[in-house]
Amino acid sequence: MIRLGKPVRLLEWGEGTNTKNQNWDVIGQGVLHNKVKRYAGLTTLVIEVDGTVSKKNEKDNHIKIAQPGEGMIPIKDNWGEVAMGTLKSIEKQNGKSIVKIELPGAAKLLP
Numbered sequence: 001m002i003r004l005g006k007p008v009r010l011l012e013w014g015e016g017t018n019t020k021n022q023n024w025d026v027i028g029q030g031v032l033h034n035k036v037k038r039y040a041g042l043t044t045l046v047i048e049v050d051g052t053v054s055k056k057n058e059k060d061n062h063i064k065i066a067q068p069g070e071g072m073i074p075i076k077d078n079w080g081e082v083a084m085g086t087l088k089s090i091e092k093q094n095g096k097s098i099v100k101i102e103l104p105g106a107a108k109l110l111p
Contacts, residue, residue, distance in 0.1 A: 011026055
């Protein structure tokens with residue numbers, strides 16, 4: 001369940017050789033826009049991140065979206081996964097990065 005009023009953290013799958021050195025790394029933290037687009041079962045989220053977003057692992061375009069107090073065990077200070085999607089684009093505007101992520105599965109959005 002994705003909550004529109006909470007901040008989001010974007011994570012990418014690290015570029016490692018095995019499961020001990022391959023982790024989810026934070027690539028940005030920002031705000032989820034209300035500009036959610038839905039078309040033919042595909043949901044596109046627009047996230048505004050202060051600064052730049054740079055991917056280190058160019059081989060994998062999957063992005064994990066986390067929010068505080070969400071996930072399997074809702075603890076106030078912990079960041080929990082709320083969605084997993086594919087990176088569509090990263091645009092730079094006025095010192096900020098606009099990240100578009102496509103969610104292929106069902107996504108429940110709450111205000």
